[in-house]
Amino acid sequence: MKIISLVNHKGGVGKTTSAVNIAAGLCENGFKVLLVDADAQANLTKGLGILEQKEGLYKSFVKGSKLPIIRINNKMDIVPNSIEFAGVELEISSRLARETILKKLLEGISKEYDYIIIDCPPSLGLVTINALVAAEDVLIPVEAEYYAYVGINSIVGIINEVRQQFNKQLRIKGVFYTKYNEKRVLTKEIKSMLMKYFGETMMQTKIRMNVALAEAQLSGKDIFEYNAESNGAKDYRALVNEILKK
Numbered sequence: 733m734k735i736i737s738l739v740n741h742k743g744g745v746g747k748t749t750s751a752v753n754i755a756a757g758l759c760e761n762g763f764k765v766l767l768v769d770a771d772a773q774a775n776l777t778k779g780l781g782i783l784e785q786k787e788g789l790y791k792s793f794v795k796g797s798k799l800p801i802i803r804i805n806n807k808m809d810i811v812p813n814s815i816e817f818a819g820v821e822l823e824i825s826s827r828l829a830r831e832t833i834l835k836k837l838l839e840g841i842s843k844e845y846d847y848i849i850i851d852c853p854p855s856l857g858l859v860t861i862n863a864l865v866a867a868e869d870v871l872i873p874v875e876a877e878y879y880a881y882v883g884i885n886s887i888v889g890i891i892n893e894v895r896q897q898f899n900k901q902l903r904i905k906g907v908f909y910t911k912y913n914e915k916r917v918l919t920k921e922i923k924s925m926l927m928k929y930f931g932e933t934m935m936q937t938k939i940r941m942n943v944a945l946a947e948a949q950l951s952g953k954d955i956f957e958y959n960a961e962s963n964g965a966k967d968y969r970a971l972v973n974e975i976l977k978k
């Protein structure tokens with residue numbers, strides 16, 4: 733069993749899209765996967781067609797109750813979220829073991845899955861730290877645009893800190909470009925900045941800009957269900973293969 737967190741404190745870079753489609757790609761390979769929606773915006777939950785969840789991650793975080801799990805299909809489950817999670821960092825901020833809450837919650841159920849994929853909120857606060865403490869691997873989607881590298885040092889900083897304080901085995905499994913536009917060449921500067929930070933962990937696969945990915949999310953499906961022939965499906969399939977080989 734492996735826990736992978738998708739982290740980037742910028743919003744809109746493709747964390748949620750990647751979480752669901754990497755999970756679906758792993759399911760295609762025969763693995764049993766649990767998705768954890770750790771963002772109060774609940775885009776992952778809604779993007780899988782689940783509406784109005786009363787019992788989400790919030791209650792488990794704050795009261796320690798068992799994780800609520802919803803079955804998507806026979807390979808994929810999700811821990812849903814909802815807007816009430818927005819205040820959770822404040823509520824747990826004075827707890828003694830506030831960084832290890834998610835790790836402990838997942839310990840109880842982890843043996844039922846091959847992979848647990850955690851979709852993080854667009855911040856490097858306590859929830860993302862919880863996701864990093866719980867995980868073995870981090871995947872970092874970066875939007876292929878001019879300022880892609882701005883703020884990257886904060887992500888690397890927090891990963892290093894979590895590694896030192898809580899989780900020695902934590903590693904950056906891969907950094908990959910999302911919303912990649914083949915016609916717009918990324919400047920040498922961006923590529924070399926990212927190479928400097930991440931070196932070998934830069935993935936070969938780039939996720940191209942593909943409207944089917946946004947449409948799939950709106951129709952409550954993963955990209956393989958929505959359009960298995962789309963560039964989005966091809967790219968996420970390639971990314972999953974690369975993740976499995978690494």
Ligand SMILES: Nc1ncnc2c1ncn2[C@@H]1O[C@H](COP(=O)(O)OP(=O)(O)O)[C@@H](O)[C@H]1O
Nearest residue numbers: 743744745746747748749911940941942945946
């Ligand atoms: N490769 C892509 N091509 C086109 N649209 C994308 C792509 N990746 C993500 N999107 C869209 O961009 C928006 C932000 O993506 P999302 O995965 O929600 O980012 P994050 O979780 O990092 O905030 C969503 O509307 C999503 O459908």
Ligand SMILES: [Mg+2]
Nearest residue numbers: 747748771775
């Ligand atoms: Mg998101």
